[in-house]
Amino acid sequence: MPAATSGQTIGPFWHLIEHPEWADLTRFGAAGDRIELTGSVTDGDGAAVTDAAVELWQADPPADHLFPGFGRCRTDARGEFRFTTLKPGPVPGRGNAQQAPHFAIALHARGLLKGLVTRAYFAGDPMNESDPLLSSIDDPERRATLIARSRGAGHWRIDIRLQRGPSGETETVFLDV
Amino acid sequence: MESARDPIPFRPYEPGTQPPYDVPAYGSTHKRHPQEALARLPHTVTEVAGPRFNPSQFPPIPDLSAVNGKAALGERIIVRGRITDEGGHPVPHTIVEIWQANAAGRYQHPADQHDAPSDPNFRGEGRVYTDEDGWYRFISIKPGAYPWRNHHNAWRPNHIHFSFFGSGFAARLITQMYFPGDPLLELDPIFLAIPDKAARDRLVCKLDMTLTEPEWALGYRFDVVLRGHAATPMEG
Secondary structure, three states, X not given: OOOOOOOOOOOOOHHHHOOHHHHEOOOOOOOOOEEEEEEEEEOOOOOEOOOOEEEEEOOOOOOEOOEOOEEEEEOOOOOEEEEXXXXXXXXXXXXXXXXXXXXXXXXXXXXXXXXXXXXXXXXOOHHHHHOHHHXXXXXXXXXXXXXXXXXXXXXXXXXXXXXXXXXXXXXXXXXXX | OOOOOOOOOEOOOOOOOOOOOOOOOOHHHOOOOOOXXXXXXXXXXXXXXXXXXXXXOOOOEOEOOEEOOEEOOOOEEXXXXXXXXXXXXXXXXXXXXXXXXXXXXXXXXXXXXXXXXXXXXXXXEEEEEOOOOOEEEEEEEOOOOEEOOOOOOXXXXXXXXXXXXXXXXXXOEEEEEEOOOOHHHHHOHHHHOOOXXXXXXXXXXXXXXXXXXXXXXXXXXXXXXXXXXXXXXXXX
């Protein structure tokens, strides 16, 4: 049986398939707890990554014709992205575990020969303590890279660092999936 | 603690078939590749489920070779192929996103500064869906090679970018299709970043005269394999 096809970089010109409205997962009329997730992507020099495709996927609320569950947003000239979506609830983990509410985030960019995958959890959620992924990361600074911070009502923020920054900023935890 | 109700994970990638993140010959990886080990994550519903695209909300764009009925310049081509998973099963009704440079090697993109002509009749975006048996097809123009400043006199081989989703988010695939006989392939750090030669060669489409439309366009065949599920739920 053939192995899965090899990946290649999305390159710097992927915006030919960019449709800015994809960053709003509520655009088809989904109702629920609407939130904004903003953030930035920076490289090992601490420089803004201005040509990335940031993709958001959430298994909850379940996708349907009003809610795609998936969004894509470019990083802008400051390396910033912004999604509008519905706040996810908990989803089952493996075995009897429950997973705390989270987004899956995939990053594609020039210089990434295959996508990088990470997650964004919600600061202060009591389920974070028992979440299997968060619990598996011993270093609290690294664990914190997976947790979006509240920026006021309905606004969450997560900053993604592809490498340790010049002032020692912690590299985001990326996932082997 | 595994349970029989757990989602069946995707199979691990075959060694050598995927490029690493850190590729010294590809300059853009230097400050962008993770330096810490990736955290292992046994697949859950988040990884095994994935988006579905509905053509009524994401309409097809099956012909890149014209804008408003005006034909783009260049060599018209037909690209057709079958998308299967690693178990050999067709992947039906899945979205395929496509983008590429024009025949002169210029992207319709504000950041592309290559001194080659843009073509108002070539936008460079396509979107198609596989049929119930995993087949897709689109019409385009053979893209040109272009310089990319990675190293002195660096030129990308002719290529078309593809994006696939498959059955779950962990099967997401973004790749590039190359053309047979292109001498730039053996000079390209992006193509050569894939360690396994057989895997690299599968990114090269094949001229297929059965796909050709006589007196109109050449046909190329490009088959794609997306991740399949592990044989048992316990392998995750």
